Amino acid sequence: MSAVTKDPKKIKSYREPSAIENPVAFVHYYLRTQGKRKLNRGETLAKLVQMGVNPFTARTQYQRWFKAKQDAAVAKKRSLGRTQSPAQKRSRNGGDPRASL
Numbered sequence: 001m002s003a004v005t006k007d008p009k010k011i012k013s014y015r016e017p018s019a020i021e022n023p024v025a026f027v028h029y030y031l032r033t034q035g036k037r038k039l040n041r042g043e044t045l046a047k048l049v050q051m052g053v054n055p056f057t058a059r060t061q062y063q064r065w066f067k068a069k070q071d072a073a074v075a076k077k078r079s080l081g082r083t084q085s086p087a088q089k090r091s092r093n094g095g096d097p098r099a100s101l
Contacts, residue, residue, distance in 0.1 A: 019052030027053060027061040041066075 020026055027048060031039070041062060048058040 016054060018054045018057055023053045023057050024061055026051075027058055028065060031062065031065045 030048065030051075031044070034044070045055070045058050045062060048062075049055050
């Protein structure tokens with residue numbers, strides 16, 4: 001089987017530079033300022049592309065922002081959760097397991 005090689009001039013490049021300066025920081029700033037609202041991923045990416053951000057940059061940075069937001073929520077939930085072990089609660093309540101209910 002022979003490998004098919006394409007003429008490099010005919011391959012469409014998707015590496016169009018962003019029209020704005022420092023697009024990564026711009027995407028994170030935009031997402032932080034819009035973070036109070038429920039953001040629809042598709043609409044947000046379309047708006048960022050319309051503002052001049054490369055679609056792949058917008059997509060990657062949205063995903064990183066979303067993951068960081070999820071991780072922060074999980075960490076907050078864990079810190080608000082059980083801070084003492086059941087044994088510590090029992091000793092504080094005089095050993096009565098029903099007292100912690």
